Amino acid sequence: MPMPPVDLSGEANWTEFDAPSLVGASLRFVSGEPEGDRYRVRYYRNADGALRARIWFGPETEGPPGHAHGGSMAAVMDEVLGLAAWAAGYPIVVGNLNVDFRNLLPLQQVVTVESEILSTSGRKVMVRGRICKGDTVYAEADCLCITIPEQAAAELAGKH
Numbered sequence: 001m002p003m004p005p006v007d008l009s010g011e012a013n014w015t016e017f018d019a020p021s022l023v024g025a026s027l028r029f030v031s032g033e034p035e036g037d038r039y040r041v042r043y044y045r046n047a048d049g050a051l052r053a054r055i056w057f058g059p060e061t062e063g064p065p066g067h068a069h070g071g072s073m074a075a076v077m078d079e080v081l082g083l084a085a086w087a088a089g090y091p092i093v094v095g096n097l098n099v100d101f102r103n104l105l106p107l108q109q110v111v112t113v114e115s116e117i118l119s120t121s122g123r124k125v126m127v128r129g130r131i132c133k134g135d136t137v138y139a140e141a142d143c144l145c146i147t148i149p150e151q152a153a154a155e156l157a158g159k160h
């Protein structure tokens with residue numbers, strides 16, 4: 001029996017962000033089942049244009065009983081922080097991702113992923129993010145993104 005709908009609405013000054021229109025429909029692992037029992041995700045930009053996500057961790061993301069698998073949080077960081085770089089105008093793939101797990105994340109609650117572009121240097125784009133709810137931080141991550149040539153991005157997109 002499918003889980004009931006969840007409220008993924010954003011804050012008042014956020015605007016909805018259409019990820020597939022930017023990067024195509026390939027990002028199905030995290031955001032491909034909006035009514036499934038794994039993750040449910042909705043993307044936004046905040047008032048400064050930075051990417052935000054509301055994410056529900058469903059029962060299929062379980063690791064420790066009743067709580068999210070660390071890998072499920074890492075996968076979210078990978079997608080959201082990579083997408084944050086794309087949303088900021090950088091065609092990238094993720095080169096390195098470091099995740100700190102700060103608190104066990106109880107399943108079946110909606111949390112927020114915040115992201116910010118920290119720096120750029122040559123082909124390197126550093127993105128930082130955190131999974132949080134209120135004052136509780138569940139995970140923090142630093143993500144090194146590497147820009148790829150437009151041609152390579154176009155070829156990737158052509159494989160959708």
Ligand SMILES: CC(C)(COP(=O)(O)OP(=O)(O)OC[C@H]1O[C@@H](n2cnc3c(N)ncnc32)[C@H](O)[C@@H]1OP(=O)(O)O)[C@@H](O)C(=O)NCCC(=O)NCCS
Nearest residue numbers: 082092093094095096097121122123124144145146147148
């Ligand atoms: C990331 C990737 C494109 C880099 O390969 P490349 O285009 O040959 O680029 P280079 O190895 O020359 O690296 C470019 C720069 O990024 C740095 N870099 C690349 N990967 C890095 C890593 N994992 N850690 C630290 N620095 C890294 C390099 O040191 C180099 O820095 P410099 O310009 O200061 O010398 C390639 O390794 C790749 O495709 N990896 C797989 C990515 C992936 O599958 N991600 C998950 C899906 S998005």
Ligand SMILES: CCCCCCCCCCCC(=O)O
Nearest residue numbers: 023078079082083153156157
């Ligand atoms: C235009 C096609 C290329 C789309 C790549 C989007 C990458 C966003 C981040 C994904 C992170 C990952 O897959 O590890």
